[in-house]
Structure formats: C-alpha cells, structure tokens
Amino acid sequence: MRASASLFALIAAGALAGEARAAVALTIDDILEGRAPIVLAALESGEKGAAKPAAVGAPTRPPVPEAPPEGSAPAPADAEPLEGRRRPGLTPELPPPVTQTNPGAVRAPAPEAFPTDEVPIPDRWRLAGALGVTKPRWFDPYNQNFWKGDIPIKGTHDWFFVATAISDTVIEPRSFPIPQGVQTTERAGSLDVFGKDTSLVLAQTFIVGAAFIKGSTAFKPPDLEYRVALAFQDNFVNVPEKRVLHVEPSKRSRRNDAFIGVQELFLDKHLANVSDRYDFDSVRIGIQPFSSDFRGFLFQDNQLGVRVFGNRDNNRFQYNLAVFQRVEKDTNSGLNDLTQRPRSDYIALANLYRQDLPFPGITSQVTVVHNRNREGDRVQIDQNGFPVRPALIGDLRGRDYDVTYLGYNADGRLGRVNLTTSAYYAFGEDRNNSFTGRKAKIRSYFFAVEPSIDLNWTRIRLQGLYASADRDPYDNRESGFDSIFENPQFAGSDTSYWIRQTIPFAGGGRVIGINGRNGVLNSLRSSKEEGQSNFNNPGTVLLGGGADFDVTPELRVTTNLNHLAFADTSVLKALRQEGSIPKALGWDASVSTIWRPMMTQNIVFRASAAAFDPGSGFKDLFANTERNKRYYSILLNAILTF
Numbered sequence: 001m002r003a004s005a006s007l008f009a010l011i012a013a014g015a016l017a018g019e020a021r022a023a024v025a026l027t028i029d030d031i032l033e034g035r036a037p038i039v040l041a042a043l044e045s046g047e048k049g050a051a052k053p054a055a056v057g058a059p060t061r062p063p064v065p066e067a068p069p070e071g072s073a074p075a076p077a078d079a080e081p082l083e084g085r086r087r088p089g090l091t092p093e094l095p096p097p098v099t100q101t102n103p104g105a106v107r108a109p110a111p112e113a114f115p116t117d118e119v120p121i122p123d124r125w126r127l128a129g130a131l132g133v134t135k136p137r138w139f140d141p142y143n144q145n146f147w148k149g150d151i152p153i154k155g156t157h158d159w160f161f162v163a164t165a166i167s168d169t170v171i172e173p174r175s176f177p178i179p180q181g182v183q184t185t186e187r188a189g190s191l192d193v194f195g196k197d198t199s200l201v202l203a204q205t206f207i208v209g210a211a212f213i214k215g216s217t218a219f220k221p222p223d224l225e226y227r228v229a230l231a232f233q234d235n236f237v238n239v240p241e242k243r244v245l246h247v248e249p250s251k252r253s254r255r256n257d258a259f260i261g262v263q264e265l266f267l268d269k270h271l272a273n274v275s276d277r278y279d280f281d282s283v284r285i286g287i288q289p290f291s292s293d294f295r296g297f298l299f300q301d302n303q304l305g306v307r308v309f310g311n312r313d314n315n316r317f318q319y320n321l322a323v324f325q326r327v328e329k330d331t332n333s334g335l336n337d338l339t340q341r342p343r344s345d346y347i348a349l350a351n352l353y354r355q356d357l358p359f360p361g362i363t364s365q366v367t368v369v370h371n372r373n374r375e376g377d378r379v380q381i382d383q384n385g386f387p388v389r390p391a392l393i394g395d396l397r398g399r400d401y402d403v404t405y406l407g408y409n410a411d412g413r414l415g416r417v418n419l420t421t422s423a424y425y426a427f428g429e430d431r432n433n434s435f436t437g438r439k440a441k442i443r444s445y446f447f448a449v450e451p452s453i454d455l456n457w458t459r460i461r462l463q464g465l466y467a468s469a470d471r472d473p474y475d476n477r478e479s480g481f482d483s484i485f486e487n488p489q490f491a492g493s494d495t496s497y498w499i500r501q502t503i504p505f506a507g508g509g510r511v512i513g514i515n516g517r518n519g520v521l522n523s524l525r526s527s528k529e530e531g532q533s534n535f536n537n538p539g540t541v542l543l544g545g546g547a548d549f550d551v552t553p554e555l556r557v558t559t560n561l562n563h564l565a566f567a568d569t570s571v572l573k574a575l576r577q578e579g580s581i582p583k584a585l586g587w588d589a590s591v592s593t594i595w596r597p598m599m600t601q602n603i604v605f606r607a608s609a610a611a612f613d614p615g616s617g618f619k620d621l622f623a624n625t626e627r628n629k630r631y632y633s634i635l636l637n638a639i640l641t642f
Helices: 002-016 028-032 036-048 124-131 570-576 616-621
Strands: 159-175 198-214 224-238 254-273 280-291 300-312 317-325 345-354 362-374 387-389 400-414 417-430 440-455 458-467 540-550 555-565 584-595 603-614 631-641
Antiparallel strands (some): 198 224, 224 254, 254 280, 280 300, 300 317, 317 345, 345 362, 400 417, 458 540, 540 555, 584 603, 603 631
C-alpha cells in the first residue's frame, strides 16, 4: 500500500512541475528498491536547468527532443502505415468499445468434455435437411437426393442407394472405301473394284445402373458396394453395297439391330484401412471397368475379373493387381454378351502409380501386363456371318500366343507444360505365325507423347505416336506392335477420322481392317471386339498438333491436324503381292465442339466433322474414282445423364 501511495504522489508532483520538466520514468521497482529520492532529485535539477548524474543502477532513457519554438506549427503526424509498419510513438484513436449482452447464455463445456479422437456432429443428410439448406427433388441430382446416395435407405444409417441413367444418341454420316464385286454391288453392270463410299449410322443407347453402398464415402472408400449396369442399344446402318453388313449377298444393305449387354456387375469389398488418412486395400470381383494407362492405349474395357487395389502414403502411391477373362462382345453394338461362353483369353496385370515422380507435378506409372490367348482351336463366326477367329489372313490357321507388355506412363505438369507420355515393350511367343505356320518370337514396341501449354483460355498441343512394324513377315519374328483392346483418348479421339472409322483391307485378306473402329493402330485385325491381337502388321506413325479453346465455361472447341503413315509396308506387300507400297496414309483434319449448357456433365452435346486427304500409300491400296478423292466423318452426339 505504501508503494502505491508513493507512486501516486510522485506522479502528481511530476504533473505540477510544468511542461518544461524532463520526462523521467518512475517504476514500481524504483520505489521498492529505494531509488525514489534520486529520481525526485533529478526532477528538481531539471527544473533548475542543471543536469544531475544518474545513480548507479538507475534506468537510462533516451533524451526527449526539445519542444518547438513558440508560434511555430507542430510537425504533421502521419497515421498511415509506412511499408506495412506503424509510426513509433503514434497511437491511433481506438474504436468505441463494443458491449454484448446475452441473457440466459450457457457457459461452453470445458475442453475435457470433448472426445480427443473425433468430434461427433449430426450426420450431413439430417443436418442439411433440418437447416433447410437443400431442396430435395427426385429429378435434381445436385441437391439432396435419395436416388443419388445423399440420404440413407429408410431404416438404416449407413446404407445408400445410387441410381444412374444415361441416354447416348449418335448420328454419324461417313464415307470410306467399300470394295465391291459381282455379288456385292447394288447396281447391275458396275464392275469397279470400289463402289460408292457413303453410309449412315444411327445409334441410341440407354444405360441404367444401380448401386447399394455401405458406409459414408465423403472421405473414405465404401465398406461394401454392389453395382450393376445394363446397356440397351438400338442401331441402324445403311451402306451402299452388299456383303458389308451381312455375309449373304441376298441380304439388304441396311440393318436394324438391338441388344442388351451387361456392362457392370461386381462386388467391391473394403478390406482394411492402413493409416489415419484412410489409405486402404479393397477387392473388386465381377464385370468392372478398367484402364491400364492414362490414355487407353493398351487395355481399356469392361471385363470379368478380380482386382485388388489400394493406396499408400497419403495417396501418393496407388496400385492394382488384377486378373481378367474376356467375355464375348455383341457384333453390332460392341456390348458384353453373356449368352456366349467367355473367351479363352486371359489378362494378368500389376501396376503402380507414384505422384511427384520423377519431378513434382508428374505422376508416373509402371505396369506389367500378360496376355495369354488359347483360342487357336476354336472358330468364331460373328452374328453377321463373317469369320473373326481365326482371321482370314495369311495361312488362315488358328493361333495361340503369350505376350507380356512392360510399360511406363506419365501424366502431369513440368512448369507450364502439360505432359502425357506412354511407352510399351511387348515380348512373347506366337504358336503359329500367319506367314510361316511356325512358332515366332514377338518383339515390338510403342511410344506416344503429348505436350501442351495453356495460354489463358487456349491449350496448344503437339502429339506424336510410333508403333513398330514387322519388317520381314517370313523371319519367324513378329515385330509389329498391337494392343489388347485399345480405346485411345489421343489426337482427337473419336472425332478423328482415322480413329473413328474402320478402313477395310481389300485384296490382302477377307473381313480384315487396316485399323479398327475407335482405334489408332494399323493392326490388320478382323475385329477389335472379337478378333485376336496381330503382331504381323505394318505399324503406325502419327505426327500432329491441335488446340483446345474454352470459348465460354459451357462451350469448348477443339481442332486437330494429324499426318498418318505406315512404319513399314513389308507385310502389306507380301499380302497384296505388290513390289512397292508407299508409307504415307494421308492427312486427318478435324474440328469438334462440346457444349454443356448447365456447365456440368449431365447434359452434353457434341458435334464434330473430320476430313481425310489420302496420301500416296492410301491411294495405292484404294485406287478410287475422282469423285471420291477425300473422305469425311461427321459425328453428332447427345449425352444426358442422371
């Protein structure tokens, strides 16, 4: 109490001393340690203008600047911060105090009342409904909706039902070389090797799917999932020549067909969580979608299999271990046909993804895929009456083969450059070479790359692809690269003429295509869906570029220009018995638009047009009339999704 009283007395004395008195700081420690008289002496000496030395141990203070002369204007004070700082000694006016009253308020629970491992809150569906933040409507997939798994099944708290409905409409006018003969022409007296080339495809596909899911999937994988998806397609095709759609020349040159396929039918079981961040292991059994790489170059399909998959290290590592047995496809729709027995074609694979390897922003994948085919003793006739296994090429004998693919794929960014690349090396053994009838070694390779750069709303791309060719069909070494079931999202994808259309290989085989529908490789297969891989092929070279323009958030325009060629034509020359066939196939130019009126994937309209200008190699294989100097492909597509 005495110290406090002395402090107040000293402060009062300092206030009465006048403005000329020097400012001296007096602290509680000064008073308690007996230095108050020394400080008061300093005050008195300052009053007389004589400075006294400070006592030993007394705190020192910087000198106070002299007051400005009388009549002079004081220096302006700037309250604005200087380079993010406040001027020393300047205290801005504080805002008025804010008082709040909360009658009846309840004190918050102590921290010990809360659990340490989790904080329980009402589940998201009942909480959202109670707050009125959503407007549940059965036809609205973006607000709270029972049919989309936002609300659990009545009577449960962790079982959800998810319904999917898709309508896919395709209108496709097109032209391509169509061989004709005495039996195949619709015009009597027409003796050209190739007939009229225009045709029309109309296809309507409905996909209906359902899934029962146990467990909250907002931040972790489901504990259990049952899923089924059925696809129904009705398609109509009209071509100008006979024996294109059916083997019998008496059949009409147009066809209407419908089919229902099972595209998904699997059980997904969550095996274990292996970290606090929900790194996990799961197993999936049944017909399921799978892609072996980022762009679908090797194997992308819905097939019957068992797959173990999961991740590690906060999802930096992802892995797949899978075994598939291929099911037969419907000839005209390409959907899975479970009415036929599964094929003797097996696929075993393992792959590993690693984020930020070898550089930050790049995801790398290494993969090993083994394809074991044992269909050499079976003859498969498609639903239109054409033989597809064995292919009607070479010695026409059935084949068994084993081939292993070693692959590296990468996708991501290097600075401002987007980069996707894929490389495969294939090795194995073919039990019956199509040219020699003996065993042959398989040694082939593949490489593709797509760098791009974003400039505001524009992405500029370059693209290149090389698939090796068989340079000597009679050396019992098959060096032409072929995939298992390709579906490439590359170089324009299905808007590209060469990728979208199948070009028949007339004069060197029967019911053989140089390439396959929705495929880029020149593999000389009877069918991508029902045929076998063929490593006696001329290879593929593609070089080109393109640009994507995001004109608005709803509208994207994409352009592509590619030059295509064979890597080597030795196989073609042997099959056609020609001495020289040039490599150049021609130029493929396409433009496409994608319009999403609601800026979502629920309503998507696509329109594209592609033109193919034949090169010297294509002209050599398909000598045609002047009126058919170029070929076209138009695709109109509407996809509605719930």
